[in-house]
Amino acid sequence: MGTLERINTEALRDLVATFRDAVGAHAGALNRLNVYPVPDGDTGTNMARTLEAVVAEMESAASDDLVATCDAISHGSLMGARGNSGVILSQIMRGISSTLKTHDHGADGPAFAAALQAASAGAYQAVLTPIEGTILTVVRESADAAQAAADSGASLLDVASAARAAGQISLDNTPELLPVLKDAGVVDAGGAGFLLLLDALLHVVDGVPVPEPEEDDGSGGAVAAAFDTPAAPERAGTRKVGGAGEVDVADQRYEVMYFMDLDDAQIDAFKRGWGAIGDSIVVVGGDGIWNCHVHTNDIGAAVEVALDLGGRPKEIRVSDLFEEVDDEHAKREAAMTGDDASTVAPLPRSAAAGAGLPPVTTAVVGVCTGDGMVELFAQLGVQGVVTGGQTMNPSTAELLDTVEAVNADHVVILPNNKNIIPVAEQVNDLTTKSVVVVPTVSMAEGLAALIVYDPEASGDANGADMTEAADSVTTGEVTQAVRDTKADIGDISEGDWIGIVKGDGIVSAEPDLLNAVVNLLDSIVGDDAELITVITGDGEDADVTEAITGWLSDHHAAVGVEVHVGGQPLYPYLFGVE
Secondary structure, three states: OOOOOOEOHHHHHHHHHHHHHHHHHHHHHHHHOOOOOOOOOOHHHHHHHHHHHHHHHHOOOOOOOHHHHHHHHHHHHHHHOOHHHHHHHHHHHHHHHHHHOOOOOOEOHHHHHHHHHHHHHHHHHHEOOOOOOOHHHHHHHHHHHHHHHHHOOOOHHHHHHHHHHHHHHHHHHHHHHOHHHHHHOOOOHHHHHHHHHHHHHHHHHHOOOOOOOOOOOOOOHHHHHHHOOOOOOOOHHHOOEOOOOOEOOOOOOEEEEEEEEOOHHHHHHHHHHHHOOEEEEEEEEEOOEEEEEEEEOOHHHHHHHHHHOOOEEEEEEEEEOOOOOHHHHHHHHHHHOOOOOOOEOOOOOOOOOOOOOOOOOEEEEEEEOOHHHHHHHHHOOOOEEEEOOOOOOOOHHHHHHHHHHOOOOEEEEEOOOHHHHHHHOOHHHHOOOEEEEOOOOOHHHHHHHHHOOOOOOOHHHHHHHHHHHHHOOEEEEEEEOOOOEEEOOEEEOOOOEEEEEOOOEEEEEEOOHHHHHHHHHHHHOOOOOOEEEEEEOOOOOHHHHHHHHHHHHHHOOOOEEEEEEOOOOOOOEEEEEO
16 A cells, blocks of 8 residues: 555544554553552553544444544544543544544645644643643644644655654653653653554554554553653643642542533633632533543532533543552443443342342442452441442442342442542432432441441431441551652652552552551551451452551550451552541
């Protein structure tokens, strides 16, 4: 095949599919190299899922119809965007497709340069406070180089080559624009992912091979090797610009996304409302339908801003930016698309309301992850368990289905993760049953709440007692850093065990797991503690667990200790102190 002079309908479809495949192949490397050093980055996953939605819709359009193809790319981008990186990517795809659809005979070099300019403008317009050193910068500087080449009369291939070369330089420079990237020794993940679009363009136009992913050897894998950078990247949305232009990666913990029906005239007021409670704000859409993304510490306020303006949020998704788990993302997606078994844990329940379950006045529906936790919740009287938690957030429909299946007219929901609380709070309006949400933010809090659960008491009474019990718990967790970085407590090295306390962030970082746990417990076990719950997960060490209980016995002899096998991924130890 010779070099293409124009991007026609067939070439455009090939470009989008090739880009989808490239991002999917490199997603793991993008995920591993995030600014915050826990093993749970999701830039690659979000970009890949966004492009899967784009391709799925594109394939529903006639393959020889340019306008239909471009409209499908645009709509699929809007409706399928996931995460901060996915929403910005959706604007890039919408800018390109909206420009190319006007070129019936195919887009030459100048036309594609104009498409990249439209992509950059759309991406900047979507972000309330654009931050340089992110994917925005890489797209803009690539587009500017493409435009300069087009202005000199360059061909499509030369325009694509100029954009790719400038994009590489821009990506390499992102750490100089964002101190948080430089401190972490990485470049921007979204920008690295965008370069794969230009790689796909060169492949379609001139047959240039798309960079192949490599096995992860700890050096950054495919993305770092393909782009010849020291490492690659981040979750752009975890950054916040302070008064002096500095970035605090840990300032906003929760990512809130939803679709919203809202009059276009109200959208600026909506953005201002979100600007008061969060950052990394991206809002895209039009004609009354919007895809909205924010990072915030106040999930409820993020939803209320829309309601106060007469908007209608739907399909609310909330993720904990510190606790995202790549493989659980995949499981959740498979379940949502019908490619996997139900995410509802195998308790004795059926789709028929209450079938096989003993009747009670008030039943409990709990959200948790790990086989051990599922079993423990069932032993404590929970009639319905929905698998979920750290970023594999169950949908309102999944919670509703389980509420309908339990054999009670009153139901208490234990979300056990702050991400899931606003979703759970929608269920009461969707069922004839009376639903009370006890706002537990961890499985340890859920266990504490279940200790006072009375199946024969009313939902309101249980809600009050269980909320009081959950409020008495302080929680902490231990996981492993995936690379070197800096935090308020000092330098953190790849492989260090880090202790994270709800509300306080990272409080310990040690090469030795036991030392990290002890430092964590020292910060959360006070003189008034009465009970310490230890939940072991994947990566737990029996000798370390024994040493933990021994240390507690030596230093807090009057405090009771309970150890439960939870089986949760990536976090070998979770703690609850009552």
